[in-house]
Amino acid sequence: MNQSRPPIADSSLALLAKGYSWLPDRRLHTAAPLVRTRLMGQHAVALHGPEAVRFFYDERHVERGTALPGPVLSTLFGHGAVHTLDGQPHRERKGMFLSLLTGPETVAALVDRVTEVWDEAVESWPGRPIVLFDEASRILTRGVCQWAGIPLEDGDSTARDLVAMVDGFATPGPRHWRARRARARSEASLAGLVEEVRAGQAAAPAGSALDTMVRHRDADGRLLDPHTAAVELLNVIRPTVAVCWFVAYAGHALRTPGVKERLREDDPAYAVAFAHELRRFYPFAPFLGGRAVTDLEWRGEPIPSGTLILLDLYGQNHDSGLWDEPYAFAPQRFVGRPPHRDELVPQGGADRATGHRCPGEDITVALLAALGPRLARLEYDVPEQDLRIPLTRIPARVRSGFVIQDVRTRVPAAAHRSGQGAS
Template sequence: MSDTPTVIPRSPAPDDTLAFLKNGYLYGTRRFRKLGSDAFEARLAGMRATVMHGREAASVFYEGDRFSRERAMPSSVQHLLQDEGSVQTLEGPPHRHRKSMFMRMLDDASVARLIAAFEREWTRVRAEHAGHEVPLYDLGNLVLTRAALSWAGIPADRVDDRDLAGRLAAMVDRASSIGPVNWVARVRRRGAEEWAAELVADVRAARVQADPDSAIRTIADGSDDHGAPLPEEVAAVEVLNLLRPIVAVSRYLVFTVHAMHTHPQWHAKVERDADAATRVANEVRRFYPFFPVISGTVQRPFDWRGRDFEPGDRVILDLYATNHDERIWEEPGRFLPERFEGWDGDPNTLVPQGGGDAATGHRCPGEAATIALTARFAQLAATRPFSVPDQDLRISLRHIPALPMDRLRVQMRD
């Protein structure tokens, strides 16, 4: 593959939608190799787009305020993962102002409280399921939902945590689906939004007592960049945008156990060394499939690789291909946590949750929490509180989002 092609080639197919569905996470990687370029033009779902990957591509995509995320994704995806008026759909001063609210809620002290809540809930659920075989993914969804609610300051009597766990998980599980499965998930999301809107209204009216420093109080008191209170429906969307990504970490919990089961030498290293646990967490995030791509529409014209990008042009950054780019990562197809010892932290190389700067750009503000949760769970799993029965541990890269075939069942120890 040429590192610096002078012309962006086009996919040979008149429309790549079927190729994307057939290849899943490997769609971009296979096209990049075939075309000998780190970028190509294609038609997806009837719309023209430039697909790209790599450190330079991530820098172009995330830096310089070149792109807008509003309506950049299909509505079936946007309405499950973001919805109207959310922080992800904003740009410029409105985005930076709203993003600052999330950064405050997810500072180091707050992340430490979230980890403590997660450990409490893990201990509780582990005791509940002692001696039983359970799918770790489903268990993780419940533990993370309970931890997120407790951490956010949402009273337990204001929510059915099992029901909410299912709704939040479905927002991610069904985002790439089309048709009735996606429609049902969107209906379930609307129900969660109604719950969140009622909760916000009750916090504002003091019918629910919320700690002044709690996340739910911060969102309820949130304002736009002109100082006006957030509309109730927008605040409700942001409540879900806080809770849903925490629950989505359940996939990384599954992948962590998958990695340590297939690379058992890491148990002893992780159990005694928090830094080793963090290296494992980062390698899990790099190696395993999470979100495959992110898309944006050009809002400021620019030139790249000999092409003029004009407002409205659609660009897709391949996150999975960037995390497996051999120009960045030595032996990208191997699980090697040691690669993160002394890592420089380049924000445009490890991009499972986006690239660029979290404080000013669209990189996920909860990334530090994701790393901390995954690393702490790696340490908990290293004590072998469960065994992994014989099962199909293969992970199909054609299915988005991916999980092991048998969802990774574990036998909880007594």
């Protein structure tokens, strides 16, 4: 391959300055079928689109384990996590996650736990302002830990730590260091719990996530060491708690004319469509990274072995070639039309059994399909606040956390569309 090209400037500072718009903007100003850039001194190319998703997740082309930066492992995923594995070791570990996080009964059990905690919490909302992001993080923490068999001594502190790990993974400065400290505390606590269960000093409910991690044997036939078991327990509960980002986004989205009224109806198909559109429309992960395992070619463009390959998730989820009016929030686009596997990629693409697509995607969708209508059926006021969602912040979030107040009543399902009440 002819690799002689003019030098390319490093884009690390541009990424920090532009956030989610960095890759989509680069693509708009690039005539080639891929974007060439440099990040942290490394040569990189960026792809997008369903065909690119399949290319990116083909293990003959791209490996994920060596491409994850140390700061991301030290905050979001954890060292030794399933995300750092490829090939058969990855498939063996991933199989354990799939057994925990997929299947109608498993998903329903977790959703039931979380919605029970939500319904109890809502009883205390009247008479005080509620920051939806914070309240949802505490509800999700209590629900998922009950489901996982993990005892909670201080649910609020645990929720703060789980949120911090996500909030600080992609930024330098105080948020990043809070994330590191939160991960260190959480890993130490859960590793101790694993050791206590193995020593018979604590109980793990049969079939729970804790029980599964304690007993899981990797591809080499060995039990996970306590630290790795703790890392993987966090990779079960942390993504569930991260749904609080989308619960706050749900509050933001319910301001769209007609959406709240539709969600108040007893229409499961629309509730699922609402969940998909939340994940498509609102920003979460900007892109994923992998590394070329050999010399490759993409639509006639050479990609030398070792090149960092980026899959532009945010750009694909807002691509006008894939979506009508991509910057309009329109859940109806998914009613009667489930998204194709490699088209909607907020949590990765390709086959989740063999690739790195998030195994908890079904849980995310089911939780949002359950909590969205519950939120819509509440009557509340939205006070003056900063509802901006800056795309320069990764991960983005509603600045105010979405505050509601004067929570009054619950509207029954299939209520008449009066257009009165909540704003």
